[in-house]
Amino acid sequence: MNSDAVLLLETVNFAAEKHRNQRRKDPEATPYINHPIGVARIISHEGGVADIEVLQAALLHDTVEDTDTSFAELEAKFGPIVARIVQEVTDDKSLSKQERKRQQVEHAAHCSRQAKVVKLADKLYNLRDLNRCTPSGWTAERVQEYFVWASEVVKGLRGTNYALEERLEELFRQRGVQL
Numbered sequence: 001m002n003s004d005a006v007l008l009l010e011t012v013n014f015a016a017e018k019h020r021n022q023r024r025k026d027p028e029a030t031p032y033i034n035h036p037i038g039v040a041r042i043i044s045h046e047g048g049v050a051d052i053e054v055l056q057a058a059l060l061h062d063t064v065e066d067t068d069t070s071f072a073e074l075e076a077k078f079g080p081i082v083a084r085i086v087q088e089v090t091d092d093k094s095l096s097k098q099e100r101k102r103q104q105v106e107h108a109a110h111c112s113r114q115a116k117v118v119k120l121a122d123k124l125y126n127l128r129d130l131n132r133c134t135p136s137g138w139t140a141e142r143v144q145e146y147f148v149w150a151s152e153v154v155k156g157l158r159g160t161n162y163a164l165e166e167r168l169e170e171l172f173r174q175r176g177v178q179l
């Protein structure tokens with residue numbers, strides 16, 4: 001009964017309920033849950049990672065940052081390892097946006113290997129999404145700035161998953177951003 005498949009369904013259902021009223025910033029307002037599902041799918045399908053706790057953390061990675069979910073709630077429902085990985089990839093929303101962005105660059109190298117995999121896949125998904133379409137209200141300059149900032153974060157994540165890093169490198173190369 002506690003198979004990985006059952007656990008993943010429980011996790012994706014929890015994330016879907018938490019993100020139920022959220023939409024992405026693209027002009028079509030895609031349901032937000034497409035993002036965490038896509039991040040988990042990148043980890044398994046492209047990264048070749050089958051660690052169930054990493055996949056669960058990927059599905060849950062934006063629940064605390066963007067919904068009313070608490071770490072205590074994640075720990076009670078999914079255990080301390082999943083809750084810790086989510087905590088490692090969660091920005092402190094009490095800080096200014098500039099400070100949050102700076103801290104991501106600073107903290108990347110100090111994350112656990114499991115959190116680094118989630119961060120790599122999160123950035124890969126978001127950069128591909130930016131190539132697919134521009135979020136409402138974003139200028140071309142803001143898109144380029146996101147690529148430059150993401151490359152600074154990814155620098156601290158290197159040596160974690162070759163396949164994901166190779167795909168990120170190619171996206172940066174296409175934008176003329178040096179990793």
Ligand SMILES: Nc1nc2c(ncn2[C@@H]2O[C@H](COP(=O)(O)OP(=O)(O)O)[C@@H](OP(=O)(O)OP(=O)(O)O)[C@H]2O)c(=O)[nH]1
Nearest residue numbers: 023024025026035062065097122125126127129130135146
């Ligand atoms: N590319 C893209 N991103 C979108 C879209 N809709 C929502 N987002 C989210 O927006 C965040 C990036 O936008 P920013 O302006 O840099 O950050 P902010 O949301 O904190 O203000 C990402 O959050 P995150 O996943 O927490 O990652 P992070 O970049 O903050 O680490 C991303 O998931 C979309 O349509 N396209």
Ligand SMILES: [Mn+2]
Nearest residue numbers: 035061062122
């Ligand atoms: Mn995310």
